[in-house]
Amino acid sequence: MDSEYKIVGIRGATSLNEDHPIELTENVIELWNEIMNKNDISRIISVIFSVTPDIKSLNPATILREKLDLNNVPFMSLEEASFNDSRKKIIRVLIICESSTQNFVYLHEAKNLRTKKE
Numbered sequence: 792m793d794s795e796y797k798i799v800g801i802r803g804a805t806s807l808n809e810d811h812p813i814e815l816t817e818n819v820i821e822l823w824n825e826i827m828n829k830n831d832i833s834r835i836i837s838v839i840f841s842v843t844p845d846i847k848s849l850n851p852a853t854i855l856r857e858k859l860d861l862n863n864v865p866f867m868s869l870e871e872a873s874f875n876d877s878r879k880k881i882i883r884v885l886i887i888c889e890s891s892t893q894n895f896v897y898l899h900e901a902k903n904l905r906t907k908k909e
C-alpha cells in the first residue's frame with residue numbers, strides 16, 4: 792500500500808583497510824547493495840556521503856553514479872569532521888528517500904561506530 796511509504800533518512804557506513812580505488816569501489820558498492828537489499832525504498836530523494844580526511848583515492852558518489860548508472864540521483868560528498876576519538880578510513884552515507892523501512896547498515900570496522908567507548 793502506498794501509505795506505508797514515508798520520507799525517511801537511512802544511514803549506513805563502511806570502512807577501508809587501505810585508501811585504494813579498488814577497495815573503495817568494492818566496499819561502496821557492497822554498502823549500497825546491502826542498504827537496498829535490507830530496505831524497501833520506492834524513491835530516492837538525495838544521497839550524502841562523507842569520507843574521513845584520510846580518504847582521497849576516489850569519490851564514492853562518482854563510483855555509484857557511474858558504475859550503477861545512477862545519474863538521476865542527486866549525490867553530494869563531504870569531508871567528515873574530525874574529533875579526538877574519530878575512527879579512521881570511514882565512508883558514511885545518508886540516503887533521504889521514500890521507504891516503508893528504515894534499516895541502517897554498518898559494515899566492516901564501521902560496525903563499531905555506534906558502540907559506546909569505555
Ligand SMILES: C=C(O[C@@H]1C=C(C(=O)O)C=C[C@H]1O)C(=O)O
Pocket residue numbers: 802804883904905
Ligand atoms: C557514529 C557515527 O559517526 C558519527 C557520529 C554520529 C552520531 O553520533 O550520530 C553520526 C555521524 C558521524 O558524525 C555514525 O556514522 O553512525
